[in-house]
Amino acid sequence: TKSEILDHLETAARNGKEVTAIVELRARFDEESNIEGARRLQEAGAIVVYGVVGYKTHAKMLLVVRREGDGIKRYVHLGTGNYHTKTTKLYTDYGLMTCEKGICQDVHKIFQELTGMGKAARLKQLKHSPFTLHPSLIEWIDFETQQATAGKPARIIAKFNSLTEEKIIQALYRASQAGVEIDLIVRGICCLKPGVPGLSENIRVRSVIGRFLEHTRIYHFHHGGEDLVYCSSADWMDRNLFNRVETCFPINDPVLKAQVIEQGLHFYLRDNSRAWLLQADGNYLHALPQDGEESFIAQHVLLETLGGS
The missing domain is CATH 3.30.870.10 (Endonuclease Chain A)
Structure with missing residues (x-):
């Protein structure tokens, strides 16, 4: 080949x-x-x-x-x-x-x-499966929960292919109930139910479908203003977290960190034309521009921004 x-x-x-x-x-x-x-x-x-x-x-x-x-x-x-x-x-x-x-x-x-x-x-900076990645994810989610409980700003934005791991889903539910604002960009399977009163009303899940297959894994935690940003080879699934060797690495440089947050996450949260919004009943609704709102397609904007064709 x-x-x-x-x-x-x-x-x-x-x-x-x-x-x-x-x-x-x-x-x-x-x-x-x-x-x-x-x-x-x-x-x-x-x-x-x-x-x-x-x-x-x-x-x-x-x-x-x-x-x-x-x-x-x-x-x-x-x-x-x-x-x-x-x-x-x-x-x-x-x-x-x-x-x-x-x-x-x-x-x-x-x-x-x-x-x-x-x-x-x-390891000092990297997290890796099947050892430290899963407990670290739970720890980061729980920290946001503690911050929200104390009345402090708390925020999670994550992007990956699939979400099926039960303990992470339970931790996200606890975080939502504490008041953590959570946005998940999940291209494929998502076993979490967003927007359920008393359980997950602070969680929103969207899937973006476009010219390119969305394959990036990004984890962003507010973490008391530190803005932890990690990229990874791992989805939030049992097989990735327990049965595979995976790496999860920090983005430490402030310029790169800001770029990943803006282009890798916020662009996709703004997408109002190629995004599908997961409902509490398991159905997806197609996101469409509201009256007077311009169409925003994350992949198109990235192509223009990064000079592709």
Whole structure:
């Protein structure tokens, strides 16, 4: 299969660079091409690892270690979507490229964990499944609940493919009852019922359907004014949180954080033409511009903003 990243990894291995690739052979629809890619890398001299027994490796990470000047420097890419040539043109995803030391150290530890050279990594900035991600999500939701109970501002906005995990749904219900304003942008399955009096009247759920498949996972918590913003490879589902290796990484840079909040979340909350609003009875209503209101289509505005076509 055609893959520029695979080509570059193969070239690097043939040029004597140390290359280790963790390849998920059970990737849906791509088993054959992944096996072929793994074979190519092995023939070029790369070390190929097939993940952890019993856990699908769904994390998307890239670590480059270079000798620069007097020392070693790490560069990391973390993404919400696969390193797949075709889907990058069809899916909306976020990727973070950074040399921030804390994040780079965490990614290095996860790679050691996955290649069998380390036990469950103790991370400083990243959260990862099946270890710290689920309890961290519950903790962040509960913190907003405590803030609202104390009469302080509390807000959650999250975007992902599916919401099915029971404990998270229960935590969101508790948050709603405490007065936390919650907006969820869920493209696919959502087992939470929004707008139910006494249960979830402060929760709104919408699904945005457009030219591109919405695939980004973004979690935003007001967190006492700190504005925690994380991107992740994980949906809020049992399989992602308990049965897979997933990464969840913070957006720390203030400029990038503001961009993710505005373009990745607020644009989608403003969409009044391609959004479908989940009702308490499980039906979806098509969002339409109100009288005198201009049409706002999140994907179209993003294309204009980011200079696409």
